[in-house]
Amino acid sequence: MYHRTLHRVVATIAVLATGGLLTLAGPAGAATDSDGDGMPNRWEQRFxxxxxxxxxxxxxxxDGLRNLGExxxxxxxxxxxxxxxGDDDGDEVHDGSSTTDPDDADxxxxxxxxxDEDADEDGVTNEDEDDTDETCVADDDDSDGDALADEDENDHGDDxxxxxxxxxxxxxxxxxxDEDGISDSTDDDDQDSDVDDDGQDDDDQGGDVCQDGDED
Structure with a gap:
């Protein structure tokens, strides 16, 4: 009788371990990856x-960071x-700096x-440095459509x-x-009216900016 009871207890525990407890861990298919790309279906659908x-x-x-990396x-x-x-996800991952993290603003x-940091201490902030290598197709997001990139809004305390x-x-x-005659959206540096310190305001020198529809 004792052995029979013990056997039933052990069997019950086994059922819980393989069925009940696993069921509590998450609904069936929670980690299903139909296309085998390393990203679960639910995560892909969410984004x-x-x-x-x-x-x-x-x-x-x-942003320079592949979907799987995201x-x-x-x-x-x-x-x-x-x-x-203000620093793109890909740049924060690939810059080799321990002072940047794509999931931590500071x-x-x-x-x-x-x-706004200068990871390589070359006098150019991280957010401005990545722009020099960006093509227009990867130009900075503008969530509110005000022609001012999201990464630049924080410079003015804007939303x-x-x-x-x-x-x-x-x-x-x-x-x-900076009252130099150039709107913040197209100014090379909207905190400095004479970026290259040549005595000539930026508005007299022009600039090269990405236009809608450009990809290079």
């Missing part, structure tokens, strides 16, 4: 990717700057956003989700913070 097409090597937001780092494959610090907790942050009737991108 607007196709779970029936292997697209782990793709880069939906053109999944592994818990970042948003549809946002080039998941943590909103990685070293010094009160300065990662995008990247509000086209007119100060409610003065002028879109943030059309403001002229």
């Amino acid at each position: 607007g990717l196709n779970p029936q097409r292997a697209n782990g090597a793709g880069d939906a937001d053109h 999944f592994r780092r818990s970042t948003d494959p549809q946002s080039e700057d998941t943590d909103g610090d 990685t070293d907790e010094d009160g300065t956003l990662d995008g 990247p989700a509000d086209a007119d942050s100060d409610d003065d009737g002028v879109d943030d991108g059309d403001e002229d913070s």
